Amino acid sequence: MPPSQTSTQRTDTAQTSTKPARRRGLLFRLAAVLLGFLVVLVVVEVGLRLSGYAPVSLRNIWRLNPLDETRQQRGDYYSLYEENPHGDFEPLPELDGDRWELLGGDGAPRPLERIDERPWCVEYRHSSLGLRERELDGYWPPPGTTRIACVGDSFAYGQGVPAAKTLPRTLEAELGNGAEVVSISRVGWDLSEETKQLARFRQEHHCGKAIFVFVLNDLLLTKELALRNEAIFQRMHDREESLERFRSGLWQLGPSRLCQLISASLADHRVSQETLAWYRDCFDPAKNDVGLDLFEQQLAELASLKDCRVAFVIFPIMRQLDDDYPFLAAHERVAEMATAAGLPVLDLLPEFRGQDARSLWVNAVDNHPNSRGHAIAAKAIARWLREALPEFLEPDERH
Structure with missing residues (x-):
């Protein structure tokens, strides 16, 4: 046999013998990677269990x-x-x-x-008028007193806050003797309902001044935006259902904390992003022209209320209260529209700048402002009324 042929056969034999070895080496490395990954998962799981981690349930209240x-x-x-x-x-x-x-x-x-x-x-606890308010005696406020209605939705109502620490009560305390601040607010009211309820209250009690506390979700929505809002709530429901499945126990050692962490984090991120986009689109004329047109009409009606002076206060959403506040453009648009309607406007956003938003939440589940948030707002409104609208604090004249 020629030397060249012998050499070729040896090379082929060597290559053939090294292929299984390479495959074994590749499989060994792959197994090592998988084992390492599994060890990491177990370590993270054990760490989460030892730390007592459990995702916050949105159904905790x-x-x-x-x-x-x-x-x-x-x-x-x-x-x-x-x-x-x-x-x-x-x-x-x-x-x-x-x-x-x-x-x-x-x-x-x-x-x-x-x-x-x-x-x-x-x-x-509510009054006979269904308001989170004390019962008022008679039509007129006490002599020498100015009665101011604090009108709004869940922010003015004080969801998650004791009545004594809500915006109406703390504003009344800030203004001192001579001011009676009445809460005309309820969870879920929009601007149309708030205006209607103010008119209903004024049939029973004199009220010549009103502060409308506006939050960005108080607009009328197009059908598409309303459906998107429902979809966000459905995602929150799905998040809870998913966590319930994980809590039921996928392991013999109990429910996986790591699975709960991943599931909750992904769901929370998606809900957060969709909510931010929804708020922005509510104030985009291309997305909510009907709602913005109605809002403009409502502002004009507030400015022309008979025998009632209205001031307009914009309360920020308790998210990212820094230079990157995601709803700044919406605040500016609302302030511009309210000013054009002839209403005095106070945007509370500067008062909350630099605050840790989470420290102002009712709790980890409820992102409404807590008592400290209400106190910040009350101080700012009281200062604004004294400096910019002193006539707002003049006692009501009986006639």
Whole structure:
């Protein structure tokens, strides 16, 4: 056999023998990578368990309804919380008898015996007019007093805040003797309903001044924007359903904290991004021309209310309160439209600049302003009224 042929055969044999070795080496490295990845997952899982991590449930706030007929008609209830992060909440009330209904965050009934799982509460007690307000005597305010209506939605109402620490009460305290600030607000009201409720209140009680506390979600929406808003709430519902499946236990050792972390983080990011885009589009004429046209009409109506001077206050969304605040353009547009309608305008955003937004939340689930947020707003409004609108504080004249 020629030497060249022998050499070729040896080379082929060597190459053939090295292929299985290479495959074994590749498989070994792949197995090592997978094993390392598995070890990392286990370490992270153990770390999350040791730290006590559990994703925040959006259904964490329970509700206690009194079954007394009068209080039911007025819409009284309590929100119940696991913790008291800012010291705003109060201990549970004394429960006399069985005339109470306990509901979980999903709206489903819970045995009343489980109420100790939520030892903190905020009470929502309403007047005969259905307002979170004391009963007023007679049509006129006391002599030498100016009555100011604080009109708005859940921000002015004080969702998640005891009545004594809400914007109307703290503003009244800031203004001092001679001012009576009345809360005409409710969760879920938009500008149309707020105007209607102010008119209803003025049939029963004199009120010559009103502060409208505007939040960016108070606009009328097109059908498309309304559907997008519903879709965001559906994603929040889906997030909770997904977490419930993970909590049911995929492992023999219990539910995976890592799976919960990943699922909650992805869902929260998506909801956050879609919510930001939704707020921006609400003030885009190309996306919400109907809502903005109606808003312009509503502002003109407020400016021309008979025997009632209106001031307009813009309350910021409690998110990213720095130079990158995502809704600055919307604030500027609202202020421009309200000023053009002839309304005095105060934008509270500068008062909140530089604040840690999370420190101003009711809690990790409820992003409404807590008592400190209400106090910041009240101080700014009181200062603005004294400096820019002193006539707003003049006592009401009886006639």
